[in-house]
Structure formats: structure tokens, C-alpha cells
Amino acid sequence: MAIRSASSWGAALAFLTGAAAVGVSTGCGESEKGAAVAPQAQGGCGDCGGEGGASEPPAGGAPGGSSSGGSGQVGAGDAGSPPALPPELTLDALSIFQTLEIPLMADGRSLAVGTRAVPLVAGKRALVRAFVELDARFEARPLLGVLDIRTGEREHSVLSERIISGPSAPDDLASTFVFEVAAEDLAADSAYRVRVLETDTTPLARFPETGFDDLGARALGPFRLVLVPYVANGFTPKTGEAELAALRRRLLALYPSRDVEISVSPPVTLSYPVGADDAGWDKALDTIYELREQAAAAPEVFYYGLLAPAESYDAYCPNSCLLGLAYIADERDESERAAIGVGVFPNGTGDGDAEDTAAHELGHALGRDHAPCGISDPSDTDPDWPADAAHKNALIGAYGYDFELQRLIKPRPNKDVMSYCSPAWVSEYTYAGIFDRLQAIHAESPAAAAVQVPQALRVARIDRSGRSHWLAPRLKPSPSLPGKVALLDSRERVVASTPARFTRLDHGRGGKVWLPERTLKAPGAVSVDLRPFGGGLLAL
Missing domain, CATH: 3.40.390.10 (Collagenase (Catalytic Domain))
Incomplete structure (x- = not known):
């Protein structure tokens, strides 16, 4: 696959259009570096107002085929004229990957952040895939995909060059436009759009049809x-x-x-x-x-x-x-x-x-x-x-x-x-x-923890063989003790119960039982019953 960073985009435009372009087009007439950019394919700046890049083609579509937005819809012709042909190429779906795939768009519709199975993490590198559908009239040829990312006042673009000869397939990276997003280019307020262009920068498809869509990245510390x-x-x-x-x-x-x-x-x-x-x-x-x-x-x-x-x-x-x-x-x-x-x-x-x-x-x-x-x-x-x-x-x-191996991880046979x-x-x-x-x-607040009153706890340790012993006493602020443990007398009769919490080992029997120290002094109690947790009777 061929993946270029934003710094290559201006040079690619210059080569493909014959203009002396430098940097990435972020508006009308200027690049990020302030140099002249490649002229628009149809002339002029018909896509201004913060929408950098190539303008939309005039009615009738781009040379070699109709253009479309993410939905693939085109306007109807004038009254009495033949109905407009469907576009040769449409953006069918968009996904962003970090560790796992996160769908961004399907069937021309943006997918709500709240429906995601996993979060998109700000400051973590990512990969975007753009899936295309083709009309029967489409002829295989090289095309350009452009991912534009806007963060605050800054725009950054990544170019993906592909020879498109068939519809995109989930298992085949080469059948999709692929864009690598550096960690520093993905922030909590980042938004995106994807465009597909002819090699002369004539627009073929884009999503969203206007403006940018929020990526919905979430901040998390290291x-x-x-x-x-x-x-x-x-x-x-x-x-x-x-x-x-x-x-x-x-x-x-x-x-x-x-x-x-x-x-x-x-x-x-x-x-x-x-x-x-x-x-x-x-x-x-x-x-x-x-x-x-x-x-x-x-x-x-x-x-x-x-x-x-x-x-x-x-x-x-x-x-x-x-x-x-x-x-x-x-x-x-x-x-x-x-x-x-x-x-x-x-x-x-x-x-x-x-x-x-x-x-x-x-x-x-x-x-x-x-x-x-x-x-x-x-x-x-x-x-x-x-x-x-x-x-x-x-x-x-x-x-x-997998960014290290630069390969897809498939749902089967990979295991958790x-x-x-x-x-x-x-x-x-x-x-x-x-x-x-x-x-x-x-999100834990040190200030909130500082005002919590610590409670003295005894910690009973049950090892993997079932043997039980006491660990050193602990002080813990506002411990959660949802369970109950029986206190027994010398004849193993229940004389009282105490709040407790059991933390089990990851496999096999064994773990820790947390008990409030003040509740272990019940009259007549000589042991605590740890048998429900795989232990034995532990003397107080």
C-alpha cells in the first residue's frame, strides 16, 4: 500500500496538476506553508468557508464519472431531461482503528459516538479505512483518497493512493483507502472528513457532504x-x-x-x-x-x-x-x-x-x-x-x-x-x-480521599492450597464490604457475623477476605469461618 503524510500531499498535487504547490491546501489560495497551491480542478474556489481542498464539480459530474457525497446521491436533472446516472463510486463505510475497529460511517450515515462498542482514545495513533462501492460503469484506475483532520484552528491532511478495481472488502486492506493518523493529530476536539479524487484532483466522493464530523475521541492518562x-x-x-x-x-x-x-x-x-x-x-x-x-x-x-x-x-x-x-x-x-x-x-x-x-x-x-x-x-x-x-x-x-506488524487482526481465530x-x-x-x-x-480525587475516615481492617489470606493465615492489618478509607462472614465459638457455633469482602485469585481457590477489626471482638468468638471461600477456620 502507499500511504503518505500531509507533507507529501502538496507535492502530489503539484505533480498531478503541474502547479508549484507546497504543503497542504487548507483553504482557498494558500497552503499551510503560505505558498500557492494547485489550482482547483474546475477553477475558482467553490468550496470555501473553511472547506479547504478541491471544489465540487459543476452539474453533470466530473470527467470520467459522476461525483457523490458519502451517501452516493446526486441531484435530479432539469425537468424533462433524462434521470441522472448513479455515481460510479461512492463512499460506503468509514472506520477508524486503534487496537480495534470503530465504525464512523455506514451507508452514508454518521454513526453516533454513543453506539460505539469501544472508545476512541485521544493521543493514541490510529488508522482510518475508507470503503468504496462501485457502479458497473466504473473503470479501474488510480485514485486519491484524502483524510482531512481539523483540530481547533489547525487542519492536517493525509493522502492514500490506490488503484481501485473492485469494491472494498473487510479482509483486504489494499481494497480500501488507508490513512495513518499520528498520535499528536488525534485530540478530544478533532473532527474529520474523507474525500476521493481523480488523479487530477477532480472530486468523486466525500463524507460528510459538508463540513467535518466529530471523531469523538476521549482523553485518558498514560x-x-x-x-x-x-x-x-x-x-x-x-x-x-x-x-x-x-x-x-x-x-x-x-x-x-x-x-x-x-x-x-x-x-x-x-x-x-x-x-x-x-x-x-x-x-x-x-x-x-x-x-x-x-x-x-x-x-x-x-x-x-x-x-x-x-x-x-x-x-x-x-x-x-x-x-x-x-x-x-x-x-x-x-x-x-x-x-x-x-x-x-x-x-x-x-x-x-x-x-x-x-x-x-x-x-x-x-x-x-x-x-x-x-x-x-x-x-x-x-x-x-x-x-x-x-x-x-x-x-x-x-x-x-497491529501497528507493529502493519496487518489486520481478524475476528477469527484471534482470542481475547x-x-x-x-x-x-x-x-x-x-x-x-x-x-x-x-x-x-x-478520576479519583486525592482531596476527596484525604477527607475519608480510614477504617482498621484485618486481612485473612487464603492461599491456593486452602491454608489460611492473617496478613498485616490495614487502614483503608471507606472500604466496600458487601458480604458477610460467620464468627464461631469454641464449639464451632455461630455467635455473630461480620461485614466482609472477598477478593479472589485469578484462578483456582484462594484470595483475601477483608474484615473490620472492630467487629471481630464479639463475645465468645474464637475463629472466623473462611470455608465458604475455600479456606478453613482461622483463629482470631
Whole structure:
């Protein structure tokens, strides 16, 4: 495919029209650089009033075919004249891609922002596809597509050159006009229009027919991540520039963030063995939450513990193994914004698993449960996962785009990154859920949190084997405790109940139970009953 930036557009117009054009036409008679632009195909500036670029052709259509707007409609002829022929080419649909496809227009009609399955993120690079329909009279030939983006008082244009020989197909990028939009050109107030021109700049089609349509991009802060390399069994994961860049690219590809900011803390040596059969993983998970709390991290900062418990991936995982662990975090629980997982091993192996494991485990820290593929226990999957055929067995349900490989991601066979299946991408359901969680986190007010009265809590930890023990007491402002837990006497009779909240591990049994300290002092109570959560009786 041929994709040019705005700086090439003026030169292309100059070459195609023979004019000494420089820059991009943004009005009548001047370019962005103030130089003369190519003359209009039909002469004059019939499309002024802020509508830069080529003018509309006179009645009768452009040479070689009729012109049309996005709807493909043309006006009727004079009374008594033959009816106007349909246009040879119409703009049938427009979509913008970041991680996933977001339809902008279909059948000549703009699609409301509120109907989108996923948000468009301001400041994140994008790709626009323009789909065309052709009349039987259309003859294959080179055409120009122009995407104009207006942000405030600034207009920026991107050119796409195509030899159009047939109608556009969703699976074929080359059958559509394709425009890459730089991150800095996509803001919350950006609007767009798309035009199709002959090579002499004669207009053929455009959408919208007049003015610009709002893109409806939504602002969101960067995803901030602190990596903590664990020294496990004497081995330390690699955290060089190449490993950090690969992780950043993968998270930026799958997450609805305009940027991913990664920092690396000093290594932490684990005093216990870590095995593929989950030995040591519960303790390592507790450690990452403790480190985040000790650092007094900002609410939007996530922590991720990296492990490489052997020299190579194959040495650690010859058959099956545990690759990561996290809690399914509650939105209001800042302390659970952390996870652990395998990194790149000392000999450089395991890099592909490291990046997708991080996206998966941090997804749990962002409140996402498992997508239903490769999960042995149905209770470990998201009960709200979409039930339609497009998402069956964790299918992503929509087209996506991989900017690194410059290729389409098809709805089949790609699976959601929150499943255990591959090839992995991200579904509309997960992407929108992560956006909502990040938006809520960035909206948290430090001033509001400062005036909330902290409550003393006891935290009961249930590990994956079912063993229970107390963690250090915590102070949390206005905790949400929607459940109930029984308090028992020495004969295991219920003497009272206490508010509680259970945060479960991402797979298997285990998790944390949060209990108000003041309610545990009921007369006669000697233990708390954690059996409903996979634990046992824990002495008070």
C-alpha cells in the first residue's frame, strides 16, 4: 500500500496538476506553508468557508464519472431531461482503528459516538479505512483518497493512493483507502472528513457532504507501571532496553492508553524457592502488594513482579507451569493494583510469553476476569462474558489492527488476551472494560480521599492450597464490604457475623477476605469461618 503524510500531499498535487504547490491546501489560495497551491480542478474556489481542498464539480459530474457525497446521491436533472446516472463510486463505510475497529460511517450515515462498542482514545495513533462501492460503469484506475483532520484552528491532511478495481472488502486492506493518523493529530476536539479524487484532483466522493464530523475521541492518562525484578532460585529476569521496549509495545497495542510509562525498581531477592507447580507464588504475590504499599504509590501506578526462576523458559516449564498470578481487583481497592508473572529468562527465552502474561495478569489487576477458552473450571471465567457467536470461546468479536506488524487482526481465530488460548489479541468487551477502569482510577480525587475516615481492617489470606493465615492489618478509607462472614465459638457455633469482602485469585481457590477489626471482638468468638471461600477456620 502507499500511504503518505500531509507533507507529501502538496507535492502530489503539484505533480498531478503541474502547479508549484507546497504543503497542504487548507483553504482557498494558500497552503499551510503560505505558498500557492494547485489550482482547483474546475477553477475558482467553490468550496470555501473553511472547506479547504478541491471544489465540487459543476452539474453533470466530473470527467470520467459522476461525483457523490458519502451517501452516493446526486441531484435530479432539469425537468424533462433524462434521470441522472448513479455515481460510479461512492463512499460506503468509514472506520477508524486503534487496537480495534470503530465504525464512523455506514451507508452514508454518521454513526453516533454513543453506539460505539469501544472508545476512541485521544493521543493514541490510529488508522482510518475508507470503503468504496462501485457502479458497473466504473473503470479501474488510480485514485486519491484524502483524510482531512481539523483540530481547533489547525487542519492536517493525509493522502492514500490506490488503484481501485473492485469494491472494498473487510479482509483486504489494499481494497480500501488507508490513512495513518499520528498520535499528536488525534485530540478530544478533532473532527474529520474523507474525500476521493481523480488523479487530477477532480472530486468523486466525500463524507460528510459538508463540513467535518466529530471523531469523538476521549482523553485518558498514560498507563503507569513499575516493574520489580525478583531474584528467584538465584535467577534474575532480563530488564534491558529491548525487553522494556517489547513490553511497552505490547501493552500499548492491547490497552486503551495513549502511552505506557515503565520504570524498573531495584531487584528483590526472594528467600524461598519458586517452582513451576506454584510453590512460592502465593508469597511472591503478597510481596508485590507489600512493596507497592511501602512505596506509597500514586493511585494510577501499577506494580508488576517479574520472575524467571531458572536459566531458561524450557528449564522452568518443560511441560505445564504457572506463569502468573493476581487478584481480580475491586475498582475501589487501590492496594490491589499489582500482579506477578514470568519475565524474559536469563538466556533470552520466554519473551513472547512474558509480554502476553503481563497483559493478562495486569488485566486481572484492572478488574478483568478470564475469557472462556482454555479455562478448566467454569467458575474461573467471567460470568458477564458476551454470549453471542462473535465472542464464542473467547473470540475477540471485531477486526483489529497491529501497528507493529502493519496487518489486520481478524475476528477469527484471534482470542481475547484474558483467555488461555492463542493467537492472542483483545476483545471489545475487555478493551472497553479496561478503559472504564482506568478512567475511574484517573478520576479519583486525592482531596476527596484525604477527607475519608480510614477504617482498621484485618486481612485473612487464603492461599491456593486452602491454608489460611492473617496478613498485616490495614487502614483503608471507606472500604466496600458487601458480604458477610460467620464468627464461631469454641464449639464451632455461630455467635455473630461480620461485614466482609472477598477478593479472589485469578484462578483456582484462594484470595483475601477483608474484615473490620472492630467487629471481630464479639463475645465468645474464637475463629472466623473462611470455608465458604475455600479456606478453613482461622483463629482470631
